[in-house]
Amino acid sequence: MKRKLRIAVFAHEFPALSETFVLNQVTGLIDQGHDVTVFAERPRPEPQVHADVQRYGLQSLTRYPKLPGNLAHRGLRAFGLAARVAGSNPLRLASCLDVRRFGREAASGRLLYWGACLAREKPFDIVLAHFGPVGQLAATLRDAGLLQGKLATVMHGVDVSAYLKEDRDAYRDLFDKGELFLPISEVWRDKLLELGCPAEKAAVHHMGVDTARYRYLPRRRAADAPLKLLTVGRLVEKKGVADALRALARMLEAGQDARYRIIGDGPLRQELEELRDALGLQEQVRFLGWREQQSVIGQMQDCDILLAPSVTTESGDQEGIPVTLMEAMASGMIVVSTWHSGIPELVEDGVSGLLVEEGDTEALTAALLRLARSDVTSWTAFSEAARARVLEAFDVTRLNLLLTGRFNGLLMQQSAAA
DSSP states (O other): OOOOOEEEEEEEESSOTTOHHHHHHHHHHHHTTOEEEEEEEEOOOOSOOOHHHHHTTGGGGEEOOOOOSSHHHHHHHHHHHHHHHHHHOHHHHHHHTOHHHHTHHHHTSHHHHHHHHHTTOOOOSEEEEESHHHHHHHHHHHHTTSOOSEEEEEEOSGGGTGGGSSOTTTTHHHHHHOSEEEESSHHHHHHHHHHTOOGGGBOOOOOOBOGGGSOOOOOOOOTTSOEEEEEESOOSGGGOHHHHHHHHHHHHHTTOOEEEEEEBOOTTHHHHHHHHHHTTOTTTEEEEEOOOHHHHHHHHHHOSEEEEOOOOOTTOOOOOOOHHHHHHHHTTOEEEEESOTTHHHHOOBTTTEEEEOTTOHHHHHHHHHHHHTSOHHHHHHHHHHHHHHHHHHOBHHHHHHHHHHHHHHHHHHHHHHO
16 A cells, blocks of 8 residues: 655745746645645745646645844744744754754754744655755754654755855765755766765656646748747856857848747846847847746747757856756757756757757857758657657656655665664
């Protein structure tokens, strides 16, 4: 008989439109019959949320510590919170205030607020943390006696690249305390081992997509129609959207008409809109802002090519394997991306998409022109291979079953050791 697990999913922000990989795991675990509670610092301040947040009633399953940014406001609520924590277990209150042991986490009041948030929670079987720093928080909460459960940390990209620039040994304690590490690509598993993570604790676990939601539509563009390009993601440096705009300008100079839609928002939006205008692309490029998932799916059905020219930033920030690429490939879109991080583990160059070197605008232009001038047979072959690749290794239903298998393995180890 399959065991029903109590699972705590920790994220920095939830819900977040650009982190469907967290949402897909939460809903997948619920679909399997597990008892799931989500913990996050806050919801991401966005104008829309994915429909699944309401469909699954995730608002009622999500807990926030509600830590005020203002120190004076934190102090005003401290006595009430302390009483709540002490009411559940006086020893927990002592841990929350133990500055000697927990340093800034205790001195800032963060542990106290988390202690109040967790005060009425029963022990969990599994604590699943997304991103390394969130895993560190979960480990601290467990050390303080505020949280119980085997700790599994999913490592994505920025947390094993830019985050470690200042302190390469930042995860030393986490490697000792965490029971399982789930890098989302072989690239990041190799990096974890290099950093000192025990090999027996690290297993690649891809993020995935619900392939049933993406109707397969092989691309068959009319030769005289403009090429329809799409990018989906936060408008930040590592997404490489500036390179995409420059490549589009080069395409137009080469006589190839194209239209480019950009879904998403972020700190670089104004700068990118100014670049669009400077390149004279006002008629060809539309910034659509954030869209909920069904709208994104509709845009994918209408476009030819998913453009994802990811780059490594000056700070060393890198992608994992963007879920957007999986969504596009599941729908039959042709992906043009870069030899970046774990992307080649999803996109096989020349088979299920095209890859170019990071930051090489000329090569990016050439890849787009190659597709624009290819025949229908080539397009169909790309589409079929893309869909097949996602079905083979990135279907979220299969991956979520694999995930619970890993969890049960942890719990069996615990039983055997007891």
